[in-house]
Amino acid sequence: MIKIYSTLTRQLEEFKTIEPSVVKWYNCGPTVNGLMHLGHARSAIAFDTIRRYLEYKEYKVVYVMNFTDIEDRMIEVAKREKRAVLEVAEEYLSYFRRDMASLNLKEATVHPRAMLHINQMIEFIEGLIEKGYAYESNGDVYFDVRKFEEYGKLSNQKLENVLQEGTADTKNPNKRFPADFALWKNEKPSEPSWSSPWGKGRPGWNLECSCMSRIYLGDTLDIHSGGQDLIFPHHENEIAQSESLTGKPFANYWLHNGYINIDKEKMSKSLGNYVNIVDLLQYYSTDAVRLFVLQTHYRSPIIFTEDAIDQAQITSDRLFDVILLTKNYATETTVDKSALSDLDKDLLEKITKAREDFVKAMDEDFNTSNGFAVVFDYSREVNDYLRKADKINGSVINKADELFDEFRSVFGLYEDFNNYLSMDLVEKLVKLLVEIRGEYRKEKNWEMSDKIRD
Ligand SMILES: [Zn+2]
Structure with a gap:
């Protein structure tokens, strides 16, 4: 409700x-x-x-x-x-x-x-x-x-x-x-x-x-x-x-x-x-701006500082990395009928719990701040699973990926995700260069930033 x-x-x-x-x-x-x-x-x-x-x-x-x-x-x-x-x-x-x-x-x-x-x-x-x-x-x-x-x-x-x-x-x-x-x-x-x-x-x-x-x-x-x-x-x-x-x-x-x-x-x-x-989007990604805004409940004031939006960019990039990794595993492995390990079972429980917690947070006057807290916890858990599991279970990681998709659809994040997956190596390198240039600009290293642009 x-x-x-x-x-x-x-x-x-x-x-x-x-x-x-x-x-x-x-x-x-x-x-x-x-x-x-x-x-x-x-x-x-x-x-x-x-x-x-x-x-x-x-x-x-x-x-x-x-x-x-x-x-x-x-x-x-x-x-x-x-x-x-x-x-x-x-x-x-x-x-x-x-x-x-x-x-x-x-x-x-x-x-x-x-x-x-x-x-x-x-x-x-x-x-x-x-x-x-x-x-x-x-x-x-x-x-x-x-x-x-x-x-x-x-x-x-x-x-x-x-x-x-x-x-x-x-x-x-x-x-x-x-x-x-x-x-x-x-x-x-x-x-x-x-x-x-x-x-x-x-x-x-x-x-x-x-x-x-x-x-x-x-x-x-x-x-x-x-x-x-x-x-x-x-x-x-x-x-x-x-x-x-x-x-x-x-x-x-x-x-x-x-x-x-x-x-x-x-x-x-x-x-x-x-x-x-x-101007802002010259330096920060759409996802960073959205995350920056949504980390505060919509009725509360937000104080904009360069540090705060820099931090949002870092957080957004980290979250993206985990989601990308999950997506890659999920695309590679689909149906998996092998027996579930304890780690698999544990992650399945965490997926169910995270979805419930997310809905609970958002049902309460659309509390995106609490909603994001759930997403961050969840991404840490998925990341842990990926690091610890001897074998990634296809069915389990697909469920994990589905929940990330749900979160992304609500927060409007990483929409160019599918484009990213289908990019070839050259495009990925160009994207990387753009990101590096952004980093230099943030450090006000104009010389390096201009070099990359040229
Ligand atoms: Zn009006």
Whole structure:
């Protein structure tokens, strides 16, 4: 039985889906106005792994992740770079897709884009106005937060506190109440705009997710997820919009991942202390980055240091060696009917135990940190067996290999494994050289590193 910590109830809850064995999941995707950095990657890898685990547990996961291509921050970048918003979106979107693939993140079932759903957004707003939850004011449309009694339930705060926190834009004369938020924004010069019953303008960012999740997944989702920074106001506002319109719960489980910190500050693009994935992957393997992220539970903060990621690379390489060795034995030997030795029997027991322990760890709010501890222990045991056994039993080592495959499928590790096995000697040597070059670069030995590259 899977237990999930939901931000909405602030406790662990038994996971029950609306439809049996189907998970309807909406994850707030990135605003595509820059390169993918480690902060994005942390969130993406954490949720990709949870999704993989649910699939391992035989759920069919319908995973929807939007790309925000029209929003204030998109317009800022377009203005700065003196380009059209669409052009900026297309460019960064292609980089995002490239970086997501290199982190071995599974494609979403659907990747909706806001600009392609403007008409449905307008209909959504009209519905809210009809029900008395929204009002037009000088070409803008606002959500009337005082009409939604449960406003603040996700971020666990009362309306008075929302105002005290200073998050509400108090100076806007078009609003009836300072905490009201925009569903539709009146056209401004040199900004993209669409026709609407309230004149030309564009949708508010919060509305985009409420509308697109409903189009692809229906009124109630099983899981809604995103970074902790989205709890308020973004997800709070999504709840207000969706529940006011449909009268139904918007999402049954709210999952939020923790931050990644460099020098103890929240890592984000605005602070400038970010590491771009494309740069990071010059020095570290995809597996090292995934392992680095997943060694911490998804809700806890991660502190990024060069030492920590170096260590993750070493750990990942060691784990790979054991898995490769196991795979080699398993490929060479298949059916084996010879009598089992004590070592064989012992390993079989350990395989069963490791699988149980792994599931237990992951069932508890997807504790990848404990899950990895199981994998490391297990790899030591398999390694011991390989060293000590006089004769490797084919059936036993095949079972050991199968469990490694299961772990790899959940953590998304060593996906290029089969390629590696089928590589010829020259390719393996090239790979080795690339690794050695990486080592030199890490030691900042540029001379040797450049020599190898040339
Ligand atoms: Zn969102």
